[in-house]
Amino acid sequence: xxxxxxxxxxxxxxLDIALYVGGESKLQGHAExxxxxxxxxxxxxxxxxxxxxxxxxxxxxxxxxxxxxxxxGALGRLHGLDPERxxxxxxxxxxxxxxxxxxxxxxxxxxxxxxxxxxxxISALAAGATPVEVPxxxxxxxxxxxxxxxxARTRLVFIANPNNPTGTMIGEDEVTRLSEGxxxxxxxxxxxxxxxxxxxxxxxxxxxxxxxNVVMTRTLSxxxxxxxxxxxxxxxxxxxxxxxxxxxxPFNLSGPALAAAQVAVEDVDxxxxxxxxxxxxxxxxxxxxxxxxxxxxxxxxxxxLAQFASAAEAEACDAHLRRAGIIVRRVAGYKxxxxxxxxxxxxxxxxxxxxxxxxFMKVRA
Ligand SMILES: *Cc1c(COP(=O)(O)O)cnc(C)c1O
Numbered sequence: 001x002x003x004x005x006x007x008x009x010x011x012x013x014x015l016d017i018a019l020y021v022g023g024e025s026k027l028q029g030h031a032e033x034x035x036x037x038x039x040x041x042x043x044x045x046x047x048x049x050x051x052x053x054x055x056x057x058x059x060x061x062x063x064x065x066x067x068x069x070x071x072x073g074a075l076g077r078l079h080g081l082d083p084e085r086x087x088x089x090x091x092x093x094x095x096x097x098x099x100x101x102x103x104x105x106x107x108x109x110x111x112x113x114x115x116x117x118x119x120x121x122i123s124a125l126a127a128g129a130t131p132v133e134v135p136x137x138x139x140x141x142x143x144x145x146x147x148x149x150x151x152a153r154t155r156l157v158f159i160a161n162p163n164n165p166t167g168t169m170i171g172e173d174e175v176t177r178l179s180e181g182x183x184x185x186x187x188x189x190x191x192x193x194x195x196x197x198x199x200x201x202x203x204x205x206x207x208x209x210x211x212x213n214v215v216m217t218r219t220l221s222x223x224x225x226x227x228x229x230x231x232x233x234x235x236x237x238x239x240x241x242x243x244x245x246x247x248x249x250p251f252n253l254s255g256p257a258l259a260a261a262q263v264a265v266e267d268v269d270x271x272x273x274x275x276x277x278x279x280x281x282x283x284x285x286x287x288x289x290x291x292x293x294x295x296x297x298x299x300x301x302x303x304x305l306a307q308f309a310s311a312a313e314a315e316a317c318d319a320h321l322r323r324a325g326i327i328v329r330r331v332a333g334y335k336x337x338x339x340x341x342x343x344x345x346x347x348x349x350x351x352x353x354x355x356x357x358x359x360f361m362k363v364r365a
Contacts (some may be wrong), residue, residue, distance in 0.1 A: 012106060013054045020118055023329055030285050030325040034352060037329040039164070039194075041225030041305050043277070043346065045260070046270035049226070052263040056256040064255035067176070072256050074265045075233060079205060088261075090252050092219040092232030096158070097123045098244045099215065099234075103187055104129035105154040111149055111157040114143055115166050115334045117191065120158040129155070139166040139297055139336075143174050147181045154183055159255040160191035162198065164333045165341040167299030175204060179214050187240065192214045192314060194301035196223040196271065197278055204234055212237045222302060223274050231261040252310040277301045282344040288354035292361050305344045306357075311337035313364070320360040328351060 004015060004160060025038030044050075076083035089095040100123040104110050110124035114136040117225065121131040127320040132160070134149045136142050141159050156177070162169040179188050192203030208214045215236035223228035232243065253261075264270075286296050286304050294317075296304040308314040311332065318330055318340055329341040343355060 005177075006154060007036060013128045016189060016260050017122050017125045020121050020122060021333070022129050024327050027322055027325060028326060032325065033157040034326045034345065034349055036345055036349065036353065037327045037341075038227065039222055039301070040227055041223060041274055041302070041345045042344075042349060043225060045064075045229075045264055045268040048267050048270075049224070049260050049264040052068065052180055053133060053229075053256050053260040056259040059255055062255060064251055064258055065255060066250040068253060068258060068293040069166075071253075071262045071265070072233075072340070073264045074301070075077040078265055078268070079202070079235075080169055081105050081205060081235055083211075085238055085250065086235050087244050088231065088234070088253055088258075090257075091221060092191065092217040092234070093123075094230075095217045095232055095234040095244070096112075096120065096189070096191075096250065097126065098247055099156060099187070100124050100127040101247055102130060102243050107153060108155040109151060109153045111146060113159060113163070115139060115163065115331075115336060116158060117164050117193075118334075124156070130147055130294055133190075136166070139163075140168045141170045141174075143170070143178045146178060150181075150183050152183065152185075152349060154186045154189050156189060157182060157190060158191060159187045160193060161204065162300035163195040164193065165302065165303070165305055165329065165334050166297060167200070167301045167337065168297050169300040172204075176207060179211055182213060184213075188214045190214060192216050193219045193222055194202070197275060197302050198300050199275065201278075208235055208237070212239070215240050219259055220264060223271060223278075225263075225274070226261065229356045230256050231257050255296075277346070278344050280348045281347055284347075285344060285350040285354060289357055291360050292354070294357060294361070297312070303335065303341050305331070306340045306342055307337050308340070314340050315340050316358065317360045321353070321356050323353075324359075326356055327344065328353075 027033045070085040072086040106128040108129045109132045110129045111132045112120035124131040190204035195203030204216045217234045219232040
């Protein structure tokens with residue numbers, strides 16, 4: 001622990017930030033680990049996307065385009081959205097940070113849910129605002145609890161739908177009810193990092209289009225398999241996008257990132273393949289684990305939240321998986337000590353997980 005300097009002090013809130021801990025990727029004594037801790041796409045990006053990234057290497061001395069027009073155009077065509085109301089960021093993390101920087105400061109409250117994504121709290125504190133945690137109802141976003149927690153100081157309300165690390169989702173009617181019930185100064189942020197895994201789901205874009213107090217964030221880190229590239233985007237009312245663009249650095253996305261992301265977005269057949277594979281492997285894995293006595297809520301994302309009888313059992317299973325060369329995510333930090341979040345790999349990876357959990361449950365019995 002570094003001691004704070006007596007005179008040179010950061011802004012209030014900054015030292016309250018606990019560093020974000022990403023999914024681990026290495027295990028001692030295992031050359032080939034199966035990493036299922038960060039919800040990455042087991043198939044990686046599409047071949048055309050990798051080719052576009054490679055092809056961009058001849059232009060590394062050039063500054064990138066700063067208005068992201070080509071990528072915003074591709075996103076707008078794919079989703080049927082006005083590109084003028086899209087903003088691109090270095091991951092959706094950057095869009096979340098812009099939202100907090102622009103709309104929340106000292107004395108303001110930023111609501112997130114009990115098991116919600118860690119970056120909401122971090123970005124709220126970084127902006128000097130006060131994060132407010134609201135309980136969930138059996139690992140589902142609880143609209144009534146959020147509305148009850150709203151005050152005259154609430155500026156932002158973050159929900160992920162589907163949620164991480166629970167994998168659960170709430171319906172369009174509930175999200176609409178939330179947007180309608182917020183106090184007038186509050187903005188609802190719908191984090192759609194996993195929206196592409198839900199067939200036919202628009203991530204809340206329709207609601208954004210119909211209202212002035214709803215923003216949607218999206219990412220290319222999950223179904224597009226581009227977590228390493230850092231590309232995300234937001235879609236919102238014109239007044240919000242105009243605001244966020246004022247704090248966005250002009251060159252926040254690199255040239256290779258822009259080039260590869262556009263191709264990824266346009267490669268709809270590959271996205272459809274990844275969506276279908278995920279559903280198949282996820283539902284099989286969930287059924288296999290349930291049959292072993294490890295249930296999970298129906299997941300709408302590319303992971304399942306496996307529930308054990310106790311925190312001790314979840315910890316022991318995690319240790320067993322590690323010995324088998326498999327890294328999953330412990331989620332005690334998300335107030336889910338008796339659960340493990342397991343990313344859906346390809347068919348072989350899921351079979352390996354099911355086998356290892358079966359072996360664990362056998363020795364435990
Ligand atoms: C993975 C994830 C993101 C994506 O973050 P990026 O910065 O785009 O990589 C955003 N929100 C949630 C809930 C996530 O799980």
